[in-house]
Amino acid sequence: DIQMTQSPSSLYASVGDRVTITCRASQGIRNYLAWYQQKPGKVPKLLIYAASILQSGVPSRFSGSGSGTDFTLTIGSLQPEDVATYYCQHYSGAPDTFGQGTKLEIK
């Protein structure tokens, strides 16, 4: 099974900061990677798929990059409503494992 490792596990940043979360796959997954945002008490929401394609309705301050084993999620200018836990997930073959999550909070 492919393991997904996110870093950091938690992150404090200020409003307006550029924030980067990384995700590493234990073997190559091409660009078969998605990112999700889960706000406290809410259902997860798909942000990015195919490593870099923004889901419809997601603000353009979110972006994704990477291919193979190393991926990043970037928030260009952090907003208060971005407080959430972010998860990466590969879908290159079952089981479609999630990363352990990165909890993002405002300083």
Next chain:
Amino acid sequence: EIQLVESGGGLVQPGGSLRLSCAASGFNLISYWMTWVRQAPGKGLEWVANIREDGSETNYVDSVRGRFTISRDNAENSLYLQMNGLRVEDTAVYYCVRTLLRTSSSGGLDKWGQGTLVSVSP
């Protein structure tokens, strides 16, 4: 409006069984793979199982294989998860999730239900 509504969760003793249901509306279930994802209290997301559009292929995470069975009834626009031999560690909110086709320009879990809580306790 696309909706996924789970039901069937509850409190069960270790070794017991539950059958989760997911009623889909607002789209044709037959056009999509479907997935169950779970989240233990205060923990991260865990992929559990998925099923092909026509039900001809199913996949499971190792920890549930042989105990859980995913199935679907496209005529009823419904997805199911039969859970047998439940363990304390199966305690979680279970989400029914629409699954996009896996290609180099598609993929991911785009529509989520609100989830149903399964509690396994003596």
